[in-house]
Amino acid sequence: MFVAVVGWLTTLFLLAGVGLEVARATDAPFRESHERSPSLLRRLGAHATDRPRFVVAALGLAVVLLLHPFVDGVLRFAGVAAPFEFWDFGAYTGALDRWRAGESLYVRNEEGGYSGTYLYPPVFLLVVWPFTQLPFDTGAAAWELCSVLFLWGSLQLLVRQLGYSLRLWERALLLWALVGFHPLLFSVKQGQISAFLGGLVTLSLVGLLSAERPRSTTPGYVSGACTGLVGVVKLVYAPIGAHLLTDRRRFLGALGAGVTLFGLSLAVFGVEPHVDYLDVLRWGKSGQVRSPLLWMAPYYRPLYALAPVSFSLRIVGSLVVAGLALAAASTDADRVVFALGVATMPLLAPQAYSYYLTALVPAVVVMLEVEFAVDGRPWLPLLAVFLLHSHSFGLRLAVEYLPPVVPFRSAAVPGLDATVADVVVSGFQPGVWGALLLGVLAAKRVVDASVHPLASRDRVR
Template sequence: MSLLQRLWARRRERPALVAFAALLLASLLAYPAVDWWLRATTEFASNFRFGDFGAYTGAVDRWGAGEPLYRRTDDGGFWGTYLYPPVVVLLFWPFEALLAFRDGAIAWLLASGIFLWTGLQALVAALGYDLRWSERLGLAWLIAGFHPALLTAKLGQAALFMGGLLAVAGAALVRDGRSRRPTDEPTDAGLWDRPLALLAGAATAVVGVVKFAYAPVGGHLLHDRRRLVGALLVVPPVAWLSVRFFGIGAHLTYLDVLRWGVSQGGDGARSPTLWLAPYYKPLAWVLAAQALRVVASAGIAGLAALAPPRARRTVFALGVAAFPLVTPQTYTYYFVALLPAAVVLLAGELDRDGYPELVLLGVLLLHAHAYGLRFLVVTLPNAVPAFEALRPVYLLLQPGLWGNAVLVGLAAVRVVQTTELSELAADLLPVGNTSTAGAADGD
């Protein structure tokens, strides 16, 4: 049965679920037209300028000319320049070397968008759902209608590619779990007996190599030694390629880029009234936000290490969903990477007859984050001046913060329910139908 058929079959017993699904689908289907209208009638809706892609191709040009990859700005930082590891230049080289700038940007976005679309289909199939051709085409439109995905396309960003890698990692993880019993331990067999686990680890490692800010998505590597080995196997060839083509000096400069990035994440947030579409400051309202990120990351790592094998899916979803909250510097387009986590959580909640409405609500809030925030802190105060009294808590009005928190909280509770702390988690959020609860995490 397809996922849409499964949702429609529950319209009488779970009307709220169908209503949330209809609202989310309608908003995603309509958004490309809404964005076109906003670009035609307003000044704040950006066009397809591919600014970030220009930073990537600029690094390719400097490499070809024998110049340093990284450029410091007048204030000593690296804002608006190439910020990825040296080896990632090789990813963008074909699009710069073979095509003109705009053609290269469009080709990059088409390739990475198709990769994400294909990866999500593989993930849905691994979870046991069929997709008709009409649903496959509809999925492409829904991805294009997800605001963070459209935003990354306008910037020429790498978020679609990263989301595709995580979808592939999730699909491999789920299929690997289906090939063995939930209680099987991976310690007694040979290295190559579970290639899908190695693939899941390798795909996750590539995400972290392309952009270190995504490193928290690797939480599930601590849950399974084969996945961790798959990730580690990526390091030697990538390190060799990077040093071979770019030398040691570029890597020493990249350490300065990382230190600068961490310091930027520790600075106070600009007011959300100075709105930009990529604006997302989830923990800027918290004192000692960096310390909180460290504690939260340690907690996620601990849960990943302590959870039993049958929790593999929710452990994966927890790390992926949490990364925009715990990485030092984050942006709206990072939400694209949460799509695989949302798919995994939605399938799990449907299997256990739990709370799939929460997943749909979380995705809807992520989708509405940018313009929802603008409405709350710019449009509404201009129309109703009394609303300015809420200015001290504007950061708490970020829709993406609450959508992100819903997905992380749901995943965390479900992971805890598989551990010895399960009684506490059951009090927070009931498991649901006990006859299917095990099937949601076990494979």
């Protein structure tokens, strides 16, 4: 249902876009009154000689993303890919039903934890409440459709803020490509909130870029507020707040949004659910991380092989990101600091899942623009997208085919040496390398801006 609806929307936009292109080509007055910048295909063609790697990477990635909804349909029919079950949306409706009945929003399961139940702060229920008034499948599909359209619209604002204009048919293909991005599509299948949070992250970047204009103050507060909203709803997204360290307005915007949201939540739900939520957070902190060898599509385990020191590594990584952000605070390199925080989020979060990678989309867009501005390697962000896209099935291939090839077995899988197997399978997680590639690239541009602030000021901006 969801893919079909998006398909119809894409088709309508494509047909309307083709009609506009025909009118532009055949009607001179119309063409003069609707003068537009060159299309993406023409821009790619212009780089065929000087940037062949980028052109090949862009076309290859476009084919992969645009075809994936059809591939996913075949895989679902074959029982390989996950179906559209909207499990997490069921957790939202269940929490609201309990609240209406005067019961606790949070309930422990038979194992003593909270897995499989509602895990977000109480205030998030206000966002999904309108959709829970519909029949379950209809409400879940409507929630995900609105979330994806929100992300799609935010990305169009971002592209416009960077100085480009998309034609209508290009906007249609962008929508279909988003649905073809596996972390996003899997998030939709689960009824997750990743597209909604990705839209907020993108709007935060739009506000950051808007605030770069002289005497423009409000967008800075809006940028911080959007980041703050994401952090309140999902604390593990905290690393995306790196850019808050470089600007007082963004920091105050995030603080104001957090306080306002908390006050609203208290007013609507009262004190008791928030006390219960603290117990959920304590449980999440102590929960066991299952081995990636026990593959499931959400698994994303960047530091699993280094489990004894993973907490220390995350602390060190967070300090490095914060240090780089502060070092670049006076260099006008805010956009690469933003990309650095977003790209490292799935690496530094205490426990991330594959659908968290949806939030990296705006970081990819801005790093593409930066790489062109500094005459760098714009094909690298595209490679990162491909790695993020192929994470879940890449990990599955590693789990299913590597253990029989190498002479080791796993403790989690009977007869396998755990240490060696963990190292092997941890290294074969495409999404980890994609996030690392994007993060290292952003870190390099932050360092460049910090070491040569005058030379980098105009190029990075």
